[in-house]
Amino acid sequence: MAAETSVTPMTLTTVVASTRPGRVGRSVADWFTTRAAEYDRFESHTVDLRELALPFFDEPHPPALRRYTQGHTREWSRIVEASDAFVFVTPEYNGGFPAPLKNAWDYLVVEWQHKPAAFVSYGGVSAGTRAVQMGKQVVANLRMLPIGPTVSIPFVNELVEEGAFRPGKIHETAAEQVLDELVRTADVMRRLRGGTY
Numbered sequence: 310m311a312a313e314t315s316v317t318p319m320t321l322t323t324v325v326a327s328t329r330p331g332r333v334g335r336s337v338a339d340w341f342t343t344r345a346a347e348y349d350r351f352e353s354h355t356v357d358l359r360e361l362a363l364p365f366f367d368e369p370h371p372p373a374l375r376r377y378t379q380g381h382t383r384e385w386s387r388i389v390e391a392s393d394a395f396v397f398v399t400p401e402y403n404g405g406f407p408a409p410l411k412n413a414w415d416y417l418v419v420e421w422q423h424k425p426a427a428f429v430s431y432g433g434v435s436a437g438t439r440a441v442q443m444g445k446q447v448v449a450n451l452r453m454l455p456i457g458p459t460v461s462i463p464f465v466n467e468l469v470e471e472g473a474f475r476p477g478k479i480h481e482t483a484a485e486q487v488l489d490e491l492v493r494t495a496d497v498m499r500r501l502r503g504g505t506y
Contacts (some may be wrong), residue, residue: 319350321351324396324398337431342354345396348488386417389417396427400437405440406440422451423454423498424495425453425490426453427459431461434463437461438461459487460483
């Protein structure tokens with residue numbers, strides 16, 4: 310275990326998918342980012358798609374070419390390129406994920422490749438699980454590695470007090486499982502990207 314502490318930390322980016330006023334997604338993401346910061350293998354930070362404010366995809370060239378013309382695309386590319394793993398915090402809208410999340414995925418191609426992706430979903434009785442099912446298909450098509458463990462939060466509004474998400478033990482345990490898996494897969498995928506595996 311002592312040898313692991315000398316390894317360069319990996320960057321874990323938690324993405325807030327919902328951009329609507331009154332959302333609870335930011336509070337859920339803040340909890341998860343704080344939880345992830347307890348892992349010395351990760352440098353953990355949050356990207357809020359509401360703050361990032363990407364317009365609907367507006368590049369004239371296919372993203373695989375990386376011939377970006379817009380400043381917001383170059384900034385998003387820099388963030389994703391520098392990340393070793395992702396957690397997407399998403400609600401479920403009409404059986405799927407929010408449009409801003411799909412838009413954020415569609416902006417880039419190469420930067421996503423060979424990086425693990427996890428999901429934290431929330432909502433009512435379904436806890437956003439259908440959004441996760443659809444999201445895993447998209448990230449796999451981007452050549453990311455969707456991991457198995459997830460955090461699913463049903464009836465999320467009952468767990469938000471004064472704007473802060475108050476997780477139960479089941480959520481804490483699920484988050485630990487997600488983070489443990491992300492540590493393992495992100496380490497392997499980083500070596501794969503570097504050609505040292």
